[in-house]
Amino acid sequence: MASPGSALSAEQFQCPICLDVLSDPVSTPCGHNFCGPCIKANWDVSVVCQCPLCKETFFRRPVLKVNTTLREVADHVRSQRDSGHDLTPAQPGEVPCDVCSGDGGRRLRALKSCLDCGTSFCALHLELHQRAPKLQRHTLTEPLQNPEERVCQKHRRPLELFCRDDLTCVCEFCTEGEHKNHNMVPLEEEGKDRKSQLSKTQAELKSMIQERQEKIAEIKHSVELSRLSAEAEAAAVCELFSVLLLALERSRSNLQGALEARQRAVETRAEELTHTLQQEIHTLQSRDAQLEELTHTHDHLHLLQTLQQEIHTLQSRDAQLEELTHTHDHLHLLQVYTSVCVLPPSKSWSLVSVRTYQDVDSLRPLVSRLETLINRDMDDLHEMQLKRVQQFTELSKVQQYAVDVTLDPDTANSFLQLSEDRKQVCCVERRQKLPEAAGRFERAACVLGREGFCSRFYFQVEVSGKTSWDVGVARDSVTRRGKVKASPETGYWTVSLRDGRKLVAKETNPIPLAVGAGLRKVGVSVDYPRGVVSFYDVTNMSHLYSFTGQRFTGKLRPLLSPGQREKGKNSAPLVICVDRPIT
Template structure:
């Protein structure tokens, strides 16, 4: 009993140290995030000021040109007025008009009553700047968060002992696709016998981990993590109750989170590479579009008690339409 209690004290002290280290990391991460956001706001402010100054200069130039044109017309009108004054004091009007025919020709002038300088500053400039700022902040925040996740990258290799007999794995264990012929493989307890699924070799029972998978060119796929005890035989619906934390693409454009019931996902662009992040202690599984650094979906508030394994389902090849493999790619830090 004494040894058990001393061991418990060590565990508590270790947990406190881990919490302290994680807190320092999160503080550093927060500073990085807000520093990036402040810089983006400052750049946007500079752009707005520059745009307003440019518009002011354009208005001043317009006013200068209009005033110059008005002065030219005034000069011409004065000239005619002076000459007409001379005509009014002579009897030979016809002779003077023959000398200067412009006196009775119309002046090529604008309708000045319809011309003015806009004194109002358009809110469109500010609105456009705020929209760009919102997009920039969203992008910067996404990039910063993704870089944070990528720090926990792990080397994932497919486990051939779990692969459904229809699946074809690359020699390096980094690619998987569905073939047309069922291979003759030993029916091991860990092998999926019905659904075209395969797991990663290494499981994780604590901490954080992250990996990326190329899904480019596919019309259907499932990705995520599963608990070790999931049923490998027969068909089973992927959802958290059954030990699956996954998202999927179906029919080329239908993105779903495999909750119960399914949750439809709205993605701006079709992801070409998906990042999967897990925080075991926090009960978090998140998915990211790597290229756009945008968040796809998160399972939150989960309670993990078993080892979790990376999960891959390339789906049926659909007569060659979905023959492109899922590819586990090295993490390239953005």
């Protein structure tokens, strides 16, 4: 019969025909085992007598006898299987029985591990712990890969207690020795406490994951808003240029129309003058033709008659003038003066000319001025866009040094109230009863951050809805008693808002800043090695002010002052809202 230490499984004693544990097993001459009824039935229906496994043919049907030893083993395996014992060999990753040796090194799957013995047992070898009274007092657990780790190396007893003083697992004997009078709890109790802490930690991790997922969504939303804003600005620029081009085209068309109208007027005037001159030329040519004809004529009689006629006309005019010269009849003189004394109307062509407009150069100063204005506006627009990109890049760089700021309640003025998470601060109407603290601000309504820094760091504060506040950093060693005058000389680097619109940088002589109303989120960046404290309008991605050339000593801590209540107008809190960059 098989020894108790051998690995027995139903698969090892399986009939190849019925696939069940062997029943009345017989062996063929070729060495294979089958159930007696199964092999007999197989050969009864077969024309050729051969082994179902190796197909060896037997010319004469062998006489098979039951293998009694094999039958006992097979019956034992069947009884173990039917009693519910797991006799399956251990698979990779499962705990094997430490007692089984098995053929080929195969060991059965362990059902339990004994902490007292430091050994794992399969179903067969576990029976002794279930029957023997002394072994029944041993501590059995689920199968363990290394039970020795659960046993006290000094007393060889199970580790059943947890020492909260030394934060280690101990056995019962340890409580009488070096861990005597220590705070001891069962492992199960400590495990439950640790599980609850793990649950809290897991909840915090999930919250952090969700927070970062929301931040990713917020960043994607910001990128989308930026894209929409860029598209809107591009559309506005296109519309601006369209209007500008339309205005330029209209101006060009008007100027061209004026030039064409002037040219048409010049041409009309020239045509009129030309026509008049041509008429006069025609008259003169007629007279010249007459004179030419008289010059070459051979009809002296006609020539003399013509000359005499003109002489007679001229003599008649001269006589009239002579008569009028000596007349005393002034009325008659005035009546005939116009027709006799005044020469017939004629045009003085010496003063007549056609004006030519060869003054194109006069337009060039106007065009040059227009070009200068357009280029200046384009340069201003490009400079504004470039400045916004530079400010966005600068703000993105300093945000890489973002830190998680929490406020220190031991420094808060008694009129200031902090939120539970120490991320918000507001001013209350009545002084609170707070514990005495040497570092508490006595008169100034200020509070410092819990952590101090001697390196680069950055944080942001939500200031929307407020009309008065102070935000910045201060030396850890600043005096907090009496009245505080904030300036770099006293260890404060801050900007402040008053009356909802007056934003100033607290230099020795306060410097007014352009931005005030509408400021929603302030970013504070400290470059400790370079001695620079910078402030940013995070919403508009613009730079507000920088304290430069500073020499820092000791740690710098964030400083917030929500300002006093102003009839409910300044009751909103200052909120620390650091946006950590995604790397």
